[in-house]
Amino acid sequence: MRPKLVPARDPGYAELVRRYGEDDTFKDLVHRVASGLGLVVLAVGPQSGAVVAATEESIFEIRMDEYARRTALANRQADKVLHGLAHLAVAALAFPRPDDLGNDSYVGRVSVEQVDAAVREACRVLQERVEGTGENSDPLSEAPELEAVWRAYSRRPPAAATKDGRAGDATTRGIVGKALRFLADQGFLVPVGADGQGTGGAFRTTARYQVQVRELAARRAFDELLELGVLPVTSALGTLRPTAPSVDGSEGFGPEAGDV
Secondary structure, three states: OOOOOOHHHOHHHHHHHHHHHHOHHHHHHHHHHHHHOOEEEEEEEOOOEEEEEEOOOOOOOOOHHHHHHHOOOOOHHHHHHHHHHHHHHHHHHHOOOHHHHHOOOOOOEEEHHHHHHHHHHHHHHHHHHHHHHOOOOOOOOOOHHHHHHHHHHHHOOOOOEOOOOOEOOOOHHHHHHHHHHHHHHOOOEEEOOOOOOOOOOEEEEOHHHHHHHHHHOOOHHHHHHHHOOOOOOOOOOOOOOOOOEOOOOOEOOOOOOOOO
């Protein structure tokens, strides 16, 4: 219930994590209590602490309308799907390779500019695909709903500074920035920068977020995002989709390395 708290900074929390791993009766009790609260225990470990997810209809479930309220979206109906897309892109760029999700020591880094550039590149590639079919008004058959979102995203300006110099809320960078700050408030990301506040728009991942993205990677929407096969504008190599083994028997990362 305190998402930014980690066992390393709280001896009592660390002891509960240790007991969870060694005492099966206590572990079963934790799961039973969580279930009664409408929660599912995804993982418990010394780095991540207890990572839980709300079940459908749980009082702890954060619906998109609730997210819109918390982030003060100006136009909830029009903007919430774009915010959902931003969250998918952040997850894919934070852990670009299969090993990144399985390596507990891996720390990903994302920024507002990186995420916005990657999504805009996806918009450009999708537009080229549609134009290649000669059917500019029709969405792609393999992912029609997602493709429609790309169109809406590409129509938004990337930035339009406000009087205090921040990105406007209705711009794509403003949308990405809100998504990143929301994830930081939930203990999934940590701002990085000279002032430690992430004013440059850069964030690093936490063990809690890694667990959550493992769950997200099994969802249909995330799979559709990967199937678009768009190369992100990032220096990170790899892909969330395993490729064929190379000649020497190791896992290969060929021309598709770096897929979103």
